[in-house]
Amino acid sequence: MSLPTLDGSLHRGCGGRYASHTEQVTVRLSGMATDVVRTLCRCEKCGHEQRTIDQREEAEKAAAMQIRAVHGLLAPREIRQLRESLGLTVAQLADLCYGTPKGIVEGWEKGRYLQNREADALLRSLTDPAELQRRAARVGVTLPVPAEATAPQAAAASVPDPVPDPVPAAHAAG
Ligand SMILES: [Zn+2]
16 A cells, blocks of 8 residues: 555654554444554654544545445445436435435445445335335435336327317307
8 A cells, every 4th residue: 555654754742753553443434333453653752643644544444344344235336326227316316315415425426425224225225116106206306217118108299289179160159
């Protein structure tokens, strides 16, 4: 890995040098927890510790992966595929998920956020057409018309509108 590190850098406070260490930390995400090994730098002279943002993010990413594996949660890629297969926009999927903010759903798809178990179960339930229809009706999301259903409609639309019956002259006059 090419993460920037403070390894070997000077601790101005005491004149000592930082060296890389690892520590086991418990990371909690979306109500689930897991232990990961995180890298930190510790001053060898005074024991001062520093953790870079990259080191924190790396640990969070590792935690998300472990939690996903343990709880069998959908991967970011799978969530995007599921949404695209249903022809939904991110905003629509967000509405279907109890009005979850759109940015959160985007975060699920990018792996920036981890969906909790309830949200994961809900996402999976949307692959059932009946459940999808029910939920869409409840939250007011207009579902895209499936490809196989558009064909007959398109054919019907090409039939010219019936010409309205002319008003009989007799009635118009009387
Ligand atoms: Zn120091």
